[in-house]
Amino acid sequence: MSHYCLAGNKRRQLDDFGYWYFPCGRTTEEQILFEQVEARPQGLEKAMCEAIGIKFSPSLDDFSGRPPATTFLENLELVYQEMVQNPPPTAKKVLVALAVLKSFD
8 A cells, every 4th residue: 555655646557556576585686676665665654554553564575584774774764754744645645544544443
């Protein structure tokens, strides 16, 4: 859902919203590229999880056993703060809707 919220109208017409994907078994360089691109949607995912009261865990989408890069976690946190304070329009609609749903608990 976060990828959809961030994609924009043109990218929503593309497979996987125009995101590229390298399967498991990525090189270190491929994983770094993944983490650079993925910090933004995962920052929004963290805000979405917070809105409905569930735990967020970053996803490296990689089973190599490598820990997440500090840079990735820092960028994810910066994006999370942005999404909480000033989300893009579609993301804001989703965050508001999720908060409303949570209020019915």
